[in-house]
Every structure is written in structure tokens, then in C-alpha cells.
Amino acid sequence: MNNRKNTHHxxxxxxxxxxxILKDSNFESIISWTENGTSFVIxxxxxxxNLVLPQYYKHQNYSSFVRQLNMxxxxxxxxxxxxxxxxxxxxxYPALLKEIRRKSAESTLNKDNMQxxxxxxxxxxxxxxxxxxxxxxxxxxxxxxVEQNQLLIDELIKSRQREMTVRKLLSNFRDERIQSLDRxxxxxxxxxxxxxxxxxxxx
Numbered sequence: 638m639n640n641r642k643n644t645h646h647x648x649x650x651x652x653x654x655x656x657x658i659l660k661d662s663n664f665e666s667i668i669s670w671t672e673n674g675t676s677f678v679i680x681x682x683x684x685x686x687n688l689v690l691p692q693y694y695k696h697q698n699y700s701s702f703v704r705q706l707n708m709x710x711x712x713x714x715x716x717x718x719x720x721x722x723x724x725x726x727x728x729x730y731p732a733l734l735k736e737i738r739r740k741s742a743e744s745t746l747n748k749d750n751m752q753x754x755x756x757x758x759x760x761x762x763x764x765x766x767x768x769x770x771x772x773x774x775x776x777x778x779x780x781x782x783v784e785q786n787q788l789l790i791d792e793l794i795k796s797r798q799r800e801m802t803v804r805k806l807l808s809n810f811r812d813e814r815i816q817s818l819d820r821x822x823x824x825x826x827x828x829x830x831x832x833x834x835x836x837x838x839x840x
Contacts, residue, residue, distance in 0.1 A: 648734035651705050652726070654693045656734055664689055671720065674728030679719040708739050 647653070659670055659677055667684045670677050679685050686699040694702065706721055714720040725733040 649709065649737065649739060651694075651739075652709060652734050652737045656726075656731060658689060658693055659728070670728045676714055676720055676722035678721075682719060709737055710740055 648656075655677075658664060658668060667681045667689060668677060668679050682699060686697055690697050690699070690702060709723065711721045711723045711726070714722055723737060725736055727733065
């Protein structure tokens with residue numbers, strides 16, 4: 638019985654066609670190897686989509702082509718240009734093409750799930766950060782309100798204390814006034830008694 642791992646003798650059709658496209662000098666102005674031959678660049682996406690893809694892949698769907706690249710673990714080199722590379726997809730080593738395998742659906746699914754999970758976590762962290770900022774703002778507003786209320790309470794207490802002090806002063810003044818009147822009345826009575834006595838005494 639042959640092992641299934643040994644049944645794959647040649648390169649995948651997608652990879653083989655891509656290598657063939659890059660060998661075709663008619664397309665050098667559209668797609669070509671980079672100078673060192675370790676990556677390739679699509680120079681004219683419009684012509685590549687409408688001219689090259691139909692000829693080799695029987696469709697005109699550029700996004701589908703890029704998805705296929707991703708499935709075979711090709712990576713975009715930079716965002717500034719449409720350049721892709723694979724560690725063993727190189728101009729001078731066609732024998733290595735058979736080693737480029739399509740990623741399994743399970744690994745792709747796991748990668749997609751991880752990406753979605755990462756995005757959800759980042760979204761949650763952003764929402765949490767926003768909520769923390771809102772709570773911090775509310776706490777600051779609450780502290781300001783408490784401080785203002787405390788100032789009002791302190792002012793009210795001071796006002797009542799001043800009122801009590803004024804009442805006490807008025808009360809003392811009234812008591813002193815009454816006492817003064819009482820003393821004046823006693824004095825007047827004594828003066829009257831003295832005058833009466835003076836009238837009665839023989840001289």
C-alpha cells in the first residue's frame with residue numbers, strides 16, 4: 638500500500654501556471670520576477686486581470702487570484718506595490734515548485750477564526766477603554782458635585798453660626814438694657830426716698 642503523502646509527485650496546477658506566466662516574455666511589462674528572482678510583482682493590475690488571468694486561469698477575478706496566492710502561503714511584500722513572495726517560489730529553482738502545498742481548509746479556518754477573535758478582542762478592548770474614560774469623567778463630575786455641595790453645607794453652617802452669634806448678641810444687649818433700666822429705676826426710687834426724708838427732717 639502506498640502512503641498518500643507520496644502520491645503528490647508534481648507541482649500544484651496553480652503554482653505551475655504562475656511560474657509559466659513569469660517565464661513568458663510577452664508579459665514582462667505586466668508581471669515579472671523582481672531583480673533577485675525571489676519574488677514577483679504585478680506591474681499592471683488591469684492588464685493582468687483582463688489579459689493574463691483569462692488565458693491561464695480561465696477567469697477575470699483578481700481577488701480570486703490573490704486568495705489562491707494566500708491559500709498557497711504567498712505573502713505580499715509591501716503595501717506600496719503589488720509584490721508577492723514565497724520562500725521556495727524562486728526563479729532559479731523550478732524543482733522546488735512541487736514542495737509548495739495548498740494550506741488545509743482546517744488551518745485556514747483556524748487562522749480566519751483567530752483573526753476574527755483578535756478583531757473582536759481589539760473591539761472589546763476599545764469599548765472597554767471608552768467605558769473607562771466615560772466612568773472616569775462621571776467620577777470627576779460626581780467629585781465636583783460633592784465638593785460643591787460640601788461648600789454649600791459649610792457655608793450654611795457658617796451662616797447659622799453667624800445667625801446664632803447675632804441672636805446671642807441681641808439677647809445680651811436686651812438683657813443688659815433691662816438690667817440698666819432696672820438699676821436706673823432703683824436709683825430713682827432711692828433719690829425719691831432721699832428727697833422725702835429731707836422734707837421730713839427738721840432743720
